[in-house]
Amino acid sequence: MQIAPPYLLFIGDATDHLSIKMARGAADWRPELCVGEYSIDGCTVTTGLEQLDIKQAAAKGAKSFVLGFANSGGVLEQKWLPYIHEALENGMDVVSGLHDKMTDFDDIRAKAKATGQQLLDIRHPKAEFKTGTGVKRTGKRLLTVGTDCSVGKMYTSLSLEKAMKSKGYNVDFRATGQCGILIAGSGVAIDCVISDFLSGATEGLSPDAANDHWDIIEGQGSLSHPAFAGVSLGLLHGSQPDAIVICHALERTHMRGLPDSKFPSIANTIELNLQAAKLTNPNAKIVGITVNTSMVSVEQGRAICQQLSEEFDLPCVDPLRDGTDSIVENLS
Amino acid sequence: MQIAPPYLLFIGDATDHLSIKMARGAADWRPELCVGEYSIDGCTVTTGLEQLDIKQAAAKGAKSFVLGFANSGGVLEQKWLPYIHEALENGMDVVSGLHDKMTDFDDIRAKAKATGQQLLDIRHPKAEFKTGTGVKRTGKRLLTVGTDCSVGKMYTSLSLEKAMKSKGYNVDFRATGQCGILIAGSGVAIDCVISDFLSGATEGLSPDAANDHWDIIEGQGSLSHPAFAGVSLGLLHGSQPDAIVICHALERTHMRGLPDSKFPSIANTIELNLQAAKLTNPNAKIVGITVNTSMVSVEQGRAICQQLSEEFDLPCVDPLRDGTDSIVENLS
Numbered sequence: 001m002q003i004a005p006p007y008l009l010f011i012g013d014a015t016d017h018l019s020i021k022m023a024r025g026a027a028d029w030r031p032e033l034c035v036g037e038y039s040i041d042g043c044t045v046t047t048g049l050e051q052l053d054i055k056q057a058a059a060k061g062a063k064s065f066v067l068g069f070a071n072s073g074g075v076l077e078q079k080w081l082p083y084i085h086e087a088l089e090n091g092m093d094v095v096s097g098l099h100d101k102m103t104d105f106d107d108i109r110a111k112a113k114a115t116g117q118q119l120l121d122i123r124h125p126k127a128e129f130k131t132g133t134g135v136k137r138t139g140k141r142l143l144t145v146g147t148d149c150s151v152g153k154m155y156t157s158l159s160l161e162k163a164m165k166s167k168g169y170n171v172d173f174r175a176t177g178q179c180g181i182l183i184a185g186s187g188v189a190i191d192c193v194i195s196d197f198l199s200g201a202t203e204g205l206s207p208d209a210a211n212d213h214w215d216i217i218e219g220q221g222s223l224s225h226p227a228f229a230g231v232s233l234g235l236l237h238g239s240q241p242d243a244i245v246i247c248h249a250l251e252r253t254h255m256r257g258l259p260d261s262k263f264p265s266i267a268n269t270i271e272l273n274l275q276a277a278k279l280t281n282p283n284a285k286i287v288g289i290t291v292n293t294s295m296v297s298v299e300q301g302r303a304i305c306q307q308l309s310e311e312f313d314l315p316c317v318d319p320l321r322d323g324t325d326s327i328v329e330n331l332s
Numbered sequence: 333m334q335i336a337p338p339y340l341l342f343i344g345d346a347t348d349h350l351s352i353k354m355a356r357g358a359a360d361w362r363p364e365l366c367v368g369e370y371s372i373d374g375c376t377v378t379t380g381l382e383q384l385d386i387k388q389a390a391a392k393g394a395k396s397f398v399l400g401f402a403n404s405g406g407v408l409e410q411k412w413l414p415y416i417h418e419a420l421e422n423g424m425d426v427v428s429g430l431h432d433k434m435t436d437f438d439d440i441r442a443k444a445k446a447t448g449q450q451l452l453d454i455r456h457p458k459a460e461f462k463t464g465t466g467v468k469r470t471g472k473r474l475l476t477v478g479t480d481c482s483v484g485k486m487y488t489s490l491s492l493e494k495a496m497k498s499k500g501y502n503v504d505f506r507a508t509g510q511c512g513i514l515i516a517g518s519g520v521a522i523d524c525v526i527s528d529f530l531s532g533a534t535e536g537l538s539p540d541a542a543n544d545h546w547d548i549i550e551g552q553g554s555l556s557h558p559a560f561a562g563v564s565l566g567l568l569h570g571s572q573p574d575a576i577v578i579c580h581a582l583e584r585t586h587m588r589g590l591p592d593s594k595f596p597s598i599a600n601t602i603e604l605n606l607q608a609a610k611l612t613n614p615n616a617k618i619v620g621i622t623v624n625t626s627m628v629s630v631e632q633g634r635a636i637c638q639q640l641s642e643e644f645d646l647p648c649v650d651p652l653r654d655g656t657d658s659i660v661e662n663l664s
Contacts, residue, residue: 131559131560131589132558132559132560133558133559133590134558134559134587134590134592134593135590135592190527191526191527191528192526192527192528193526193527194523194524194525194526194527195522195523195524195525195526195527195530195562195563195566196523196524196560196563198527198562198563199558199559199560199561199562200559224611226464226465226466226531226569226570226611226612227463227464227465227466227531227532227569228463228464228528228531229531229565229566229569229608229611230527230530230531230562230563230564230565230566230567230569231527231528231530231562231566232562233561233562233565234527234561234562234563235562237558237559237561237562238558255466257463258465258466258467260466260467261466276561279556279558279561280558
């Protein structure tokens with residue numbers, strides 16, 4: 001599966017900045033892949049990109065119409081179907097990260113067939129995966145792991161990719177969630193894979209490569225999250241990471257979505273991940289810590305990172321405020 | 333999903349004892365659910381049950397026709413389709429644990445619809461699962477975990493259920509694989525669930541129960557298996573076990589299917605499982621060890637169990653040779 005650029009980011013009538021995470025991710029990290037944004041009456045948020053409707057975007061060469069919004073439940077509402085039809089008629093593939101599949105709508109499927117365009121339901125992997133083998137692959141791999149869900153694993157991964165590229169590294173970002181897939185143009189929504197193939201799908205996502213090549217693999221969940229630790233472990237084993245970056249967010253008191261689940265310490269997160277990683281890569285090591293410090297001042301954030309850096313003897317940064325150069329310098 | 337008894341176990345033209353694991357499991361552990369066995373020319377193995385063809389079984393009241401064999405790849409071969417048709421025509425549901433879905437064959441689906449019978453592809457869970465919550469449930473739970481795949485977790489679970497029933501416990505066996513599901517009549521093939529729902533599906537499989545009720549949950553995989561540890565961890569977290577039994581097999585030198593993957597020690601298996609279990613049940617404890625000693629003499633097997641029992645200060649038995657009474661006595 002490969003998403004054809006450039007994209008038109010459709011954000012509908014969104015009013016919540018968080019609900020257009022898909023669109024923002026692409027606009028922030030791959031503006032060169034985006035021809036513009038399309039919003040309709042009632043929309044109060046924006047990615048900052050140029051406003052274009054479907055015909056204007058098509059005239060500018062847009063190849064993919066991206067449903068860049070989310071709603072609770074991941075429902076594909078009837079009101080969006082005419083826009084999907086129009087995009088297909090204007091020569092675009094349609095990309096959705098919603099739970100509901102576009103291919104379950106007969107008329108959309110018929111229109112896609114008639115127009116020769118693709119429907120890419122990126123939360124529903126179609127590939128035939130194999131079970132994992134644990135066999136060591138060539139090339140180097142870095143995996144971002146978290147104290148919790150939604151602590152900045154994707155942003156950390158993308159910041160690392162950017163820093164490494166600017167230093168001349170041979171590097172690829174490997175996406176494991178729908179936002180990441182839109183940014184990378186390909187990838188596997190790992191939490192949507194059948195459990196039996198968790199590690200195997202991850203192995204396939206990051207194949208043998210040149211000895212000096214790095215894959216930066218986007219982590220998911222947390223080994224300490226009661227709902228998602230299985231996904232995190234399969235992803236960790238399949239990644240065989242040489243380098244692991246711990247991602248953390250301030251001011252969390254419990255695991256995301258679970259008020260009764262205690263938040264793990266960074267020390268515990270390091271220990272759990274290192275222990276598990278060694279099953280498929282005995283040389284795995286922790287190379288840095290990133291912290292989402294957006295809820296405190298820049299000065300406070302830096303002081304916290306400095307303290308963690310000393311405590312764990314590792315580079316520690318806020319990837320958005322400070323970049324991740326210091327972590328890249330710590331790669332062997 | 334509930335499989336209607338009694339079953340007719342169809343083993344086709346199987347010549348390998350291992351390939352009729354599904355049928356043997358049901359015949360060994362639930363003979364009262366089986367009306368008989370149906371094999372055809374060329375078959376050289378048997379479950380030991382009475383031979384009946386489809387019409388004879390129907391006359392004896394058979395309600396489910398079970399494809400009791402497996403092949404590598406889990407392919408549903410064309411040659412079996414006439415038997416499925418005949419079973420449907422004779423008023424039976426059809427149960428398959430193969431990878432290929434019966435419902436993908438148009439003519440089988442049409443026949444099932446016409447006859448009003450069900451097609452149960454038990455490796456393809458159809459339920460709508462929720463993500464896990466980690467919230468503690470009422471009742472008691474025991475989970476069997478392994479040093480590896482195929483070390484006897486299902487047989488240990490069923491032996492424990494039997495021993496507990498005979499001592500008057502209020503107990504249910506909760507199946508997580510296709511053989512177990514056939515034996516229990518229901519369950520979830522946990523490695524066939526979408527990864528996001530691993531823990532949630534396990535939570536649903538073993539709901540709130542009376543305080544003195546025990547669920548014996550069939551484990552899958554191993555925390556030390558590079559391909560399947562994610563499944564094992566999700567199952568462990570969702571199970572919230574009060575009691576864990578370690579299952580082991582003699583004469584393994586590497587993980588099943590992976591010649592390069594080292595076999596873990598029992599001590600390591602205990603440590604990994606206990607550490608992970610405490611995330612969702614801080615009171616989890618190891619209550620016993622079972623060993624498949626079938627590759628050595630009864631005396632040698634007993635000596636090995638005795639030695640392990642002393643080393644870990646836990647009851648240790650071969651569940652088939654010795655039963656699991658000593659482990660049940662160790663439940664608090």
